[in-house]
Amino acid sequence: MRKWVELSRVIKGLVTALMNLIKPRRADSNTKTEGPITLRIAGYNLILMDHDGGVVWTNEWDTGGIFDLRPHQSMWVFCKFTNHSSNETEISEYEIELVGEDGLVVERFGSSFGDSVIVMPGQSKVFSGQWRL
Amino acid sequence: MKLVKDNASEKTVGLLGKGVEVTGDIIFPDQLQVEGKVAGRLISENGTLIVGETGRVDAHVEVNVCVIHGVVNGNVNASSRVEIHKASHVTGDLATSVLVIEEGAVFNGTVGMNQHSDISLPEEIQPQDSGERIKAKGA
Numbered sequence: 514m515r516k517w518v519e520l521s522r523v524i525k526g527l528v529t530a531l532m533n534l535i536k537p538r539r540a541d542s543n544t545k546t547e548g549p550i551t552l553r554i555a556g557y558n559l560i561l562m563d564h565d566g567g568v569v570w571t572n573e574w575d576t577g578g579i580f581d582l583r584p585h586q587s588m589w590v591f592c593k594f595t596n597h598s599s600n601e602t603e604i605s606e607y608e609i610e611l612v613g614e615d616g617l618v619v620e621r622f623g624s625s626f627g628d629s630v631i632v633m634p635g636q637s638k639v640f641s642g643q644w645r646l
Numbered sequence: 647m648k649l650v651k652d653n654a655s656e657k658t659v660g661l662l663g664k665g666v667e668v669t670g671d672i673i674f675p676d677q678l679q680v681e682g683k684v685a686g687r688l689i690s691e692n693g694t695l696i697v698g699e700t701g702r703v704d705a706h707v708e709v710n711v712c713v714i715h716g717v718v719n720g721n722v723n724a725s726s727r728v729e730i731h732k733a734s735h736v737t738g739d740l741a742t743s744v745l746v747i748e749e750g751a752v753f754n755g756t757v758g759m760n761q762h763s764d765i766s767l768p769e770e771i772q773p774q775d776s777g778e779r780i781k782a783k784g785a
Contacts, residue, residue, distance in 0.1 A: 557744070574726075574743065575726070576726055576727050576744050577694070577710045577711040577724075577725070577726025577727045577744075578694070578711060578726075578727075580727070580729070580746070582746065583748075585732075585748055585749040585750075586746055586747065586748045586749070587746070587747050587748075588744065588745070588746045589744070589745040589746075589747075589757065590743070590744055591742070591743050591744070591745075591757075591759045592743070593743075593759055639759045
């Protein structure tokens with residue numbers, strides 16, 4: 514009879530220990546909710562490429578201070594390239610990189626042209642892109 | 647209008663409170679938050695204009711960054727960035743390099759590249775995507 518009492522105590526202790534192990538996990542799974550994804554943006558880069566994928570020209574700008582791009586927000590970026598060289602510049606595709614506060618690229622988007630765009634010396638072209646979370 | 651010196655950033659922050667109405671030109675150095683009404687011109691070469699939820703600006707705006715939560719009637723030229731948040735109403739043309747629009751915002755106007763972000767050339771071509779019309783009514 515005494516053995517049965519001890520055994521039941523051991524089993525009760527094991528069950529209690531198991532419950533204690535499980536409880537925090539349950540609490541964690543309930544409280545851990547993924548917050549809204551935001552992008553902290555400090556600047557952006559423009560990369561122009563020729564038909565071979567070679568980089569023709571790059572430039573970087575800041576956004577006038579760090580800001581958060583949140584869900585349900587759309588962002589348009591307008592980058593201007595002016596051909597200051599004496600030769601015409603052929604551009605087949607471009608990329609716009611969004612740069613975070615640590616200087617790392619956080620997003621990248623762009624476009625390519627069916628026929629290359631030629632920018633004559635002294636002329637300018639605006640390359641734009643839209644990003645949405 | 648209240649001016650406060652932010653000791654941490656050494657910036658001067660101005661607040662035009664709710665119920666305050668100003669007609670004329672306002673030139674500010676760093677940051678101005680408008681919760682009242684302004685008619686005229688708002689100018690700051692390197693500053694940030696914040697139009698609060700109760701703010702109404704019937705003015706020509708020339709700033710570095712423009713963050714809108716209220717009502718703006720007039721053209722906005724922001725060299726770095728324009729943000730149009732939900733529940734705001736903007737009527738006018740924008741010239742900027744970065745535009746952020748939130749769902750629920752109302753914007754009627756055109757968007758063009760800020761011209762003073764690069765040197766202007768005599769034979770400058772008109773970008774195809776300059777003057778892009780974006781409407782975001784209750785999106």
